[in-house]
Amino acid sequence: MGSSTRTRNRFSVSRVKSFLSYMGPSWVAGAIAAGPATMGSLITGGGAFDYALFWVVVLSAVAGAFTQYLAMRLGLLTERGIIGVVENHLGNTWAWLLVLDVVIAAGIAQLLIMKTVASVSATVTGVDSRIWGVMWALVLAVGLATRGYRFLEVIAKTLVSGIVVVFVASLFIVPIDPGAAVSGLVPSLPSGSALVAAGILGGAVHITLITMHSYTMRTREWTADDYDLATFDVITSMLVAFGIYSVAIYLVTASVLTTGNLSTVEAAQALGPFAGRFAEWLFLLGLWGAAVSTLGGNTIVPPFLLADKLGWGTTVADDRYRWLLVAAALLSAPGAFIDGPILSQLALVLAIGTVGTPFAIAIVLYLLNSPAVPESNSTIANLVGLALLFVSGTLAANFVREQVAMGIGPLSGAILSFALILTVATVGVFIKYVQQEGMFA
Amino acid sequence: MAAIGAPLFAVFLWGSMLGVLLVFAYECYVFALDSGIRLT
Numbered sequence: 176m177g178s179s180t181r182t183r184n185r186f187s188v189s190r191v192k193s194f195l196s197y198m199g200p201s202w203v204a205g206a207i208a209a210g211p212a213t214m215g216s217l218i219t220g221g222g223a224f225d226y227a228l229f230w231v232v233v234l235s236a237v238a239g240a241f242t243q244y245l246a247m248r249l250g251l252l253t254e255r256g257i258i259g260v261v262e263n264h265l266g267n268t269w270a271w272l273l274v275l276d277v278v279i280a281a282g283i284a285q286l287l288i289m290k291t292v293a294s295v296s297a298t299v300t301g302v303d304s305r306i307w308g309v310m311w312a313l314v315l316a317v318g319l320a321t322r323g324y325r326f327l328e329v330i331a332k333t334l335v336s337g338i339v340v341v342f343v344a345s346l347f348i349v350p351i352d353p354g355a356a357v358s359g360l361v362p363s364l365p366s367g368s369a370l371v372a373a374g375i376l377g378g379a380v381h382i383t384l385i386t387m388h389s390y391t392m393r394t395r396e397w398t399a400d401d402y403d404l405a406t407f408d409v410i411t412s413m414l415v416a417f418g419i420y421s422v423a424i425y426l427v428t429a430s431v432l433t434t435g436n437l438s439t440v441e442a443a444q445a446l447g448p449f450a451g452r453f454a455e456w457l458f459l460l461g462l463w464g465a466a467v468s469t470l471g472g473n474t475i476v477p478p479f480l481l482a483d484k485l486g487w488g489t490t491v492a493d494d495r496y497r498w499l500l501v502a503a504a505l506l507s508a509p510g511a512f513i514d515g516p517i518l519s520q521l522a523l524v525l526a527i528g529t530v531g532t533p534f535a536i537a538i539v540l541y542l543l544n545s546p547a548v549p550e551s552n553s554t555i556a557n558l559v560g561l562a563l564l565f566v567s568g569t570l571a572a573n574f575v576r577e578q579v580a581m582g583i584g585p586l587s588g589a590i591l592s593f594a595l596i597l598t599v600a601t602v603g604v605f606i607k608y609v610q611q612e613g614m615f616a
Numbered sequence: 617m618a619a620i621g622a623p624l625f626a627v628f629l630w631g632s633m634l635g636v637l638l639v640f641a642y643e644c645y646v647f648a649l650d651s652g653i654r655l656t
Contacts, residue, residue: 237636237637240640362625563636566629
């Protein structure tokens, strides 16, 4: 009996080891989540509001892991891309609405990520950022169409890992105030913090990440048999790795920086206590790495959904998908021509993404309780899913209210319209669910 | 500092996060059973 258990344990240990070598799809989502916009939001939040938004930082890692877990369940139990499932079980209009939601949220993010790559490249080389924008768009288009971009992403991820290590190491050097950090776990939104709070949560719980998961798992040919591996993949990437990344950056900047309206050079001062005169270079390389790896990951998502909706293949083996990728890459070039301070604009982009996210969560929850999947969600998973839908909806609503309170202009008007359409759509999903279940009949 | 919903929201928020950890713990438990790992 004992030896049989040991044999099983040995088998399990080797299984865990093989898990490590096969992990993937959720790490792609984690790499996008740990992008420059999240970094910008964390730094702006820590600089402007000290430890007060620490609860949002912890929430973002937990909620990000859970929404990826729900997306993973849906992807594995249906063994299809999310758009095809929505089309079959909710209808054509809903599928198009979800595609549109992703194209808008990921498209706006793409422009600002390109701006970050281009302007950091310009700072380092002295060559105009607009020239860099066009060059990077071409590199991205050719690289994604031929898979050559993966090489660049490996370098970028190494740089991001490096900066995370520096932030974690800084945690032991800078004077963190543990009492203030613990009191930051009590939820509160200081005046003017709604945008950055929505940005921090939006970095982890984002429609782009939720919808891409089914496609990246399909690329790996994962099926329901890989359920354990996929769960392990989600927990290690989003809860553990992304959690450490967010908490380290936030606590260090909350401790060192005193303002949220920062240039990249000012933000680099957060690394000063550890890196000294190399702080600026380290920070710029980390920001560049985060932007390059997120740029590649983010570009593939709208083409995934659009190709699925049009009935095309979702790998470069299908030429139509390949051209969609090229178009998405080239369309990001105008991002380099946008003026203004990068870090706060990045937070704004994620906050806009947060407005689009509750609809995606509602769709995933609906499908996980519909005939689309062979086994329904557990009650606790449904309750937690609804709670996170409520929390992300509340943060998104606070952000929209703060934008509208500053007066209705082209930007705030567009954000308000986006929010209203998606609120109606989210309520519509609930009505469809109630109709389907005949709950009140 | 404007607390949103005060203590009730805090309980709701942290209760939800505890719920997430419970779901993950359950998945790990099922994984352990499937793999033949015994805790006792």
